[in-house]
Amino acid sequence: MSKHPLLQVDAFTDTPLGGNACAIVFDAGELTEAAMLAVAREMNLSETAFVSTASNGNFRARYFTPAEEIPLAGHPTIATVFALVETGRLTVAGDYLKIPLELRDGPIDVEIWMKGSRVDQVVMSQRKPVFHDTYDPARVMPVFGLDEPDLLPGTVIQTVSTGTPQLMIPVRNLEAVKKAQIDIGKYISLRAYGDFFSTHIFCLEGVEYGDTFARHFVTPPDLIEDPFTGSATGGMGAYLWHYQLITKPDFVAEQGHWMGRPGQASVQVIGSPDNIDTVKVGGRAVTVFQGELSL
DSSP, X not given: OOEEEEEEEEXXXXXXXXXXXXXXXXXXXXXXXXXXXXXXXXXXXXXXXXXXXXXXXXXXXXXXXXXXEESOOHHHHHHHHXXXXXXXXXXXXXXXXXXXXXXXXXXXXXXXXXXXXXXXXXXXXXXXXXXXEEEOHHHHGGGGTOOGGGBOTTOOEEEEESSSEEEEEEBXXXXXXXXXXXXXXXXXXXHHHSSOSEXXXXXXXOSSSOSEEEEEEOOTTSOSEESOOHHHHHHHHHHHHHTTOSSSSEEEEEEOXXXXXXXXXEEEEEEETTEEEEEEEEEOEEEEEEEEEEO
């Protein structure tokens, strides 16, 4: 039986039981994919991160939902790098450090900002945005209990990927976000037809002090609604800047408040609307518990 240090960290919040929870399994280099998937099902969170050391000496992370491995995810990246510092596996000399984090499809840059001896914020640079298929609102909106007039006027429903492809649905206001209700059967059919992993429904209003608010839907056996989705926040930022729906390339995104898990992220889009290089998504994190996983 092997033993692996285990932490659960809430990301995009500095308050325990807020934001989005991620289980982080260290010393995971020898675990098989089947074992990692089984652990993710056991944890039953949006994602579980499995951390090891790559052959080049960098830290490596793999992210699994209860259903499958995904190439890039936001809140596990924030949580994982926070946990690396918190457990002393990664030392930050001074108030700032940038590291490469090896993910399934290659490295991304992650910046760590300190406040004294504590991590103040972790910022990930997501992959260059790719704009994929567009969709007919008449087909998509009823899947989420919405009507075509709920769509933000003059916008398109489109898959955007900054590492993981997600369907972007901009709606008029908070009321439209709130009334979204997924029809699981119709959603499974839409996803089988589509080119996306999950769906982000958002508006240009915040609940507290944010500039946007969103809800994020996935497919069972994954949790149907995600409390805070960092990768989709990056895709949303790319979408908003590309279509010039925002006047400046940095903003605060909110999510999870109506689930009792409020979260906030700082978003900065780097590049022109027609040539976005990356989207930086950052947030805080807090450890909820730590222990040991026996396999």
